[in-house]
Amino acid sequence: MQKILSLVIKASQDFIRHTDEDIKDNAPILNNFFEAVSNVYIPLLRMLENLEADKIKCRFAIVLPPVLCNMLSDPSLQDEYLNWLEKRNTFGKAELRRNKADEKICTIINDTIEKNKKLIADFTEKYNKQLIPVFAEYMTKGYLELMGTCGTDIFMPHYADLKEIISAQIESGLHAYRQYFGVMPEGFWLPAMGYTPGIEKLIRAYGYTYTILDSRSILFSEKVPEAGIFYPSRTDNSLVIFARNRVIDSELFGENGIIYSECYRNQNRDVGYELPMEKLSSLIDKDGIRYSTGFKYWNRCFKDSGCLYNKECAETQLEKDSDAFVEKRFQTLSKAAELLPSYNFVSEICTLDISKLSKTWNECIAWLEKVIRKACDKGLDVLSCDKMCDEQYNLEKIEPYFSAGAGAGYGENLLSSKNCWMMRYIRKSCERMIDLAGRFPMDTGLKTRLLNLGAKELMLAQSLNLAKMINRSEFPQFAEKRFKESIGAFTAVFDSLGSNTVSTEWLTKLEARDSIFPWMNYRIFTKKR
Structure with a gap:
């Protein structure tokens, strides 16, 4: 029986005004956006290049919201991003002078400067400042499936009685993907995974084949499907429903979550929050809000004043954590296969909010690449959900329950x-x-x-x-x-x-x-x- 690990990478981005008069006022927010370009989007493209070079057979889904596509395609933001990287390297040189007596810290600073130089080179020479066409290229090659979503991140249950609003959001998102990628996505990503009965009719009306719901939406439905969350089901209008496994969130972000290992870099301890404002003047206005500079020297060890970050130690921990994660997926799918012998495949849907993950875990993209490689080595098929919709009209019918991916499962914190x-x-x-x-x-x-x-x-x-x-x-x-x-x-x-x-x-x-x-x-x- 085929055992499928389906990865869904969800990015998020709110629109940031960036005309000349707004650049200074919105500097902290733009800083977050540029950090996402450096720590998520370019590393994702590098990961795809590595997988292609090593002929790793895999396919995963990605959600690139229309607002993000707009900002990544904006020439003024592209130029501002390069200027932002240059400013960081100028600040890095000042940090080298300040820490010249500490060889280990200087090594970390030099690594950060070299990383920024590589980003500048890749962004200008390899990608010609355009990341969206490169993502589109990997869609064509079969490594990526683009999932559609709304024009902006709207929580649909809040507008369940205003179907015109939901339809407008779906339609604007669909038009955006046709403009940026020239395709009609098969899968639809519900913002915050917010579902309320009736939404499936609007999604299906725009030609989408499937969506992904929180597992409680399936498990709390009036008729629980025989295969539970390990096989797709469908609604009355044949919108295919996949269930993400909520357990994975606790494995990553729980009390003993993977991301909190002491070896990993401490994302919250940045010199931008520690140095006197006059020493940050090349990056942050003296009357402005403090924000991260990218120069982080410490790991997650909180003993005494902390411990310096060590790349080799983090790499060793990544090997252990990716091994453990893949082994859990293998054991879960093997058990599901034993219980469901009449099915031709079982699948586990792993959704990753990459924007949230990267803010708290510096090594997340490296971990993701290792997970994909190890899953393939373990005999798991890394496939996107669109490859599991062949039996769309023969799947078991259910009526999904209210659910969300936020709060305790109902979006009550929104x-x-x-x-x-x-x-x-x-x-x-x-x-x-x-x-x-x-x-x-x-x-x-x-x-x-x-x-x-x-x-x-x-x-x-x-x-x-x-x-x-x-x-x-x-x-x-x-x-x-x-x-x-x-x-x-x-x-x-x-x-x-x-x-x-x-x-x-x-x-x-x-x-x-x-x-x-x-x-x-x-x-x-x-x-x-």
């Missing part, structure tokens, strides 16, 4: 006392957008520009990432400001259409600042019959 005030503004704006799309079905010219801008601003305000940032107190001022700007802009559009007056200067300026979704057509919010 509305808290800190961010619940946002929802009343979003809901009212949603109702207004649906009304506007119905009242101006055939307009052109300035009104169309206004309506398209309003549609974009609404979708940006719906982003779950903003609510998460406020709830976690992670740059909450930025998140609140961004949200209020988008709601304010949408309200201005609504008032302008009502009074039949508009400032073209204001409209043009905001179109330039919020340059995402240039193909936006407000009619996607038209009321559905």
Whole structure:
């Protein structure tokens, strides 16, 4: 029997304004984005190159949200990224002078500088500043499956009674993937894995073949499928349902999770949080918010003042942890195969929030590559879910239960006392957008520009990432400001259409600042019959 390990790599990104006047104000947030390019997206491409060079037969799924695709394709951000790397290396040279008496720290600094130089070389020479076409190339080669998702990270259960909003989000995401990749994805990624009954009809209506739900959605359904979470099932309209194994999250992030080994680099201890502000002046404005510089010298050992990071020690630990992870997958799938002898395959779905993982675990991409290699050596097939949908119309029918990948399984932490005030503004704006799309079905010219801008601003305000940032107190001022700007802009559009007056200067300026979704057509919010 075929034993399949299906890996799903989920990236996330919120839109960051980056016109000249915004670069300085949004420096801490842009720093996070550039770190993701350095620590996730380019390393993922290098990993694919290594797997291809060694002829490793594998295929895994990746979720690249439309907002991320937009920012990775933006020429101004590409140039700013190179400038950001150069600034880091200038700071690194100052760190070498400051730590010249400590040979071990100087070795770590030099490694960081060389890493940045390699990033500059790869980004400009190998990838020509364009990462999206390289991901598309590996899709063509069969190593990647692109999963579709919404235009922005919207938590669908919050809008279950507004199907026009959900449809607009699905449609805008679909259009984005056609623009960036020229394909229609087979799989649909539910943001935050938020599911409520009825959503499957909207997903299937746009031609998607399958989606992935939290395991409790399947196990708590009225009729639990015979194979549980180890074989796909389907909804009444034949949308194929896969269940991710929640146990993997606890293996990674639990109390004794893999990522917390003492040998791994301490991602939270960065000189950007420790040095006096005057020593950080080449990177951080003296009146600005502190943020990471990439120069981290310590591991996760918290004895006394900590211990210096050692690459060799981390590499040894990676071997152990990847071996243990793959062995657990093998044992789980072998047991499932014993219990389900009549099936032609069993599968385990492993979803990885790579944005979250990379912030807390420096070695995550290296670990991922080892997992893929070891799984193949162990006899497991590393395949994406689209390769398991051949029996789409013969699968067992179920009615999935409410679930989410956040909180205790229901997304209850996505509305808290800190961010619940946002929802009343979003809901009212949603109702207004649906009304506007119905009242101006055939307009052109300035009104169309206004309506398209309003549609974009609404979708940006719906982003779950903003609510998460406020709830976690992670740059909450930025998140609140961004949200209020988008709601304010949408309200201005609504008032302008009502009074039949508009400032073209204001409209043009905001179109330039919020340059995402240039193909936006407000009619996607038209009321559905």
